Every structure is written in C-alpha cells, then in structure tokens.
Amino acid sequence: MKINKLIDHHKLEFDNFYKRILEAKLDKSILAKAMKYSSIKGGKRIRAFLVSEASKIVNLSKHNAMIISSSIESIHSYSLIHDDLPSMDNDDFRRGKPSNHRRFGEATAILAGDALHDFAFQLLSGSLNNIDEKKNIKLINYLSLCTGYEGLAGGQSLDLIYENKNISKKKIIEMYYKKTGRLFQFSFASPFIINKQPNKRVNFSKNYGSLFGALFQIADDFIDETNTFKEIGKTPGKDKKQGKRTLLSAIGKKGVKDYSTKIIEEFIKKNKREFFNNPILEKLLYYNVEKLK
Secondary structure (H helix, E strand, O other), X not given: XXXXXXXXXXXXXXXXXXXXXXXXXXXXXXXHHHHHHXXXXXXXXXXXXXXXHXXXXXXXXXHHHHHHHHHHHHHHHHHHHHHOOOOOOOOOEEOOEEOHHHHHOHHHHHHHHHHHHHHHHHHHHHXXXXXXXXXXXXXXXXXXXXXXXXXXXXXXHHHHHOOOOOOOHHHHHHHHHHHHHHHHHHHHHHHHHHOOOOHHHHHHHHHHHHXXXXXXXXXXXXXXXXXXXXXXXXXXXXXXXXXXXXHHHHHHXXXXXXXXXXXXXXXXXHOHHXXXXXXXXXXXXXXXXXXXO
C-alpha cells in the first residue's frame, strides 16, 4: 500500500478515537467548542502516523499510541490557533475554514489554544495504561522540552524575529529543527522512550523525527508559495508577503529539492542498520520531497 493510503487509513482511525476523547472530556461551553473546532478532523495527522509506526517497531499498545498521538495533535492544534492570531501570522483561514480567532474571537482563541496545550499534558499524565511513574514523568518532561523554549515556542520566536532580515541557511535550518522538528521528534521517539529501548535506538528515533520535521517544514514553505487556497486551505503566498525567512527564499526551488534529497540520502546511509528492515521509514522521508514539484 502506498504511503498516502496508509496515512489516510490511519487518519480515519485516529480521528474517530480523538473525537471520542474530546467529546468525553469536554462539555458544550464556548471554550470547548473552540477547542474542538480546531482539533476534530484536522489535517493529515502525520504526527499521529509517526507515533503509530514507531509503536509498531517497539510493540507499544495501540491504546497508548493513540493517547500519545492525541496529546501531540492537541499541542499541534494549539500551535496553529496561536500561529494564526493577528499578533503572529495573522491568517484568516486554516484547513479551508475561518481561523479560530475569526470564528470565536481573539480572546477565546487564545484560551482555546492554552486549554489544548494543557489538555495534552492531562492526557499524558492520566490516560496511559500500564506505565510506571518514572516513565510517565520522563515522557511529560520530554514533551515540555519539545514544545517550549528549546522547541516549538523557541522556533516560532525565531520565525518572527527573522522576518525581513538577511538570515543564513544554517540559522533557517536550525529554526526548522526547533519550530517543527522537535514535535515530530517527540512523535517518533516517545514510543522508544517509554518502552525502554537501548540508547542507540532512542537516539536514532530522535534524529529520524527531527529530520522528518525539518523536511516537512521545507515542503510546507514550498507549498505556501506554489499552491492555491483550494489545495492548502489557507491563504497562499503569505510567507513571501510577510518577509518570512525560509530555505526556499534562501536557496531557491532547485536548491531546496537538492538539499532535501541530499540530507535524506546521507541520513539513510549513516543509519542503515537502524531502519529495522522497515521500507516505510525510508519512504516516509521521501514523502516530503515528493511535495516539492
């Protein structure tokens, strides 16, 4: 089965699980509606798919994989709500419909994002089965690192600081690894961490997730400039208008394609033994390159 079909199949399964979790734990208040508005049926669920693939490798239970995925997707939804705010990227649309702040107002959108962030840690701390306290604390601490100053929030800060400035390719890539790579890192590495895998395998899982995230961001920036609203569900061409510093703006379309292919080939060559004879892992990395058309 092709990667896109595998991702789509998993999305349906995950969406059903995540919707049940949200409906069970949230009421019918305006805040809860705003949280669900930006969470249910959101995106390709590629982060959740990475959790699923890693869980298969280390034999993590499906329930725990789904809880971790729900936590990650809650973090992702919070980040998108805040990213669309007038004080950030100021986008009126997300996933083909009005952004959260356009639908519910800016104050409620901020609170919905905050609540989804906290909901992620609520799930990790209270809904995993058969996990000892030390592992649980380690996982929660790891997610906080991947989403805070050293990760998503820190990367988003750099994204804003770098606007309309002459930023080096190296710094742009470092921003990608923080802004997007760290949450993908958590997605793929978390099953390895809580199932007590050897350090070498854990390090591989972290590096794989980070690389996937950087490639994902490269492709996302490319799509922003080359695709239409109908295709991406948000206002196209905003990165260029806002003076965003992207790898695309630094080295051009051909440069982006060549660079992405090169770092994948180098990573596979260096870590061939760690791919666990799983062809999906290699195909997943190239999944992002295929978007660069």
